[in-house]
Amino acid sequence: MTHIAHLGDTRRSLLLAGGLLLGLLLALATAGASWQxxxxxxxxxxxxLVGLAQTCSA
Amino acid sequence: xxxxxxxxxxxxxxxxxxxxxxxxDATLPLAIGLGAVALVYAGxxxxxxxxxxxxxxxxxxxxxxxDGFYRSAVVxxxxxxxxxxxxxxxxxxxxxxxxxxxxxxxxxxxxxGLIYGSMRALSIYLGSSRGDVSQLVELNHTLMAAIPAIHQxxxxxxxxxxxxxxVAPLLS
Numbered sequence: 001m002t003h004i005a006h007l008g009d010t011r012r013s014l015l016l017a018g019g020l021l022l023g024l025l026l027a028l029a030t031a032g033a034s035w036q037x038x039x040x041x042x043x044x045x046x047x048x049l050v051g052l053a054q055t056c057s058a
Numbered sequence: 059x060x061x062x063x064x065x066x067x068x069x070x071x072x073x074x075x076x077x078x079x080x081x082x083d084a085t086l087p088l089a090i091g092l093g094a095v096a097l098v099y100a101g102x103x104x105x106x107x108x109x110x111x112x113x114x115x116x117x118x119x120x121x122x123x124x125d126g127f128y129r130s131a132v133v134x135x136x137x138x139x140x141x142x143x144x145x146x147x148x149x150x151x152x153x154x155x156x157x158x159x160x161x162x163x164x165x166x167x168x169x170x171g172l173i174y175g176s177m178r179a180l181s182i183y184l185g186s187s188r189g190d191v192s193q194l195v196e197l198n199h200t201l202m203a204a205i206p207a208i209h210q211x212x213x214x215x216x217x218x219x220x221x222x223x224x225v226a227p228l229l230s
Contacts, residue, residue: 019220023225031230034230035222035227036161039219043157043161052177053150053205055181055201056208
């Protein structure tokens with residue numbers, strides 16, 4: 001049981017690290033361009049995902 | 059529901075535009091501050107830490123949706139679609155609203171609100187094309203089974219958003 005919980009924590013940590021890495025890479029790839037536009041693009045993606053998550057929950 | 063989502067997006071973005079009028083140089087420090095908050099809440103979305111998510115437990119009263127199918131649909135869809143009056147199960151939503159304030163761009167608010175509202179109403183759009191109850195039940199099971207995976211992807215997107223807000227403004 002403890003082993004399974006540990007695997008779950010590892011997966012969650014990897015998910016968080018993967019997201020942070022993705023954001024970092026996007027920031028580096030768009031360096032010099034408008035950061036507000038990049039943030040808006042990520043914000044739109046977040047809006048879609050939150051809406052999708054909520055439609056599945058309701 | 060979709061229009062209510064758009065109204066919420068525009069309202070928060072308009073509040074942000076007002077804030078920018080009072081404090082024109084607010085965008086950069088607020089964006090980096092929001093990035094730090096989003097980073098902490100990405101840990102919450104990933105299930106690593108437990109944090110309170112701002113929101114209310116209010117539900118649409120049954121008496122509001124008793125009279126007439128279309129009237130009830132508009133009242134229920136409108137009340138739920140705003141997103142801020144009922145329970146908010148995902149921390150990413152308040153972060154998104156905070157971003158709309160920080161950006162202070164009404165067009166961003168309108169677009170983000172329309173996207174959120176459209177996706178929020180997706181189950182209704184999909185359900186309207188199902189002919190009988192068994193198909194609706196099957197659709198419901200399919201959507202519910204997708205919750206854990208979508209929640210994880212949302213957590214990943216929030217972490218990416220946090221990292222971007224913390225790093226990108228310093229590189230521009």
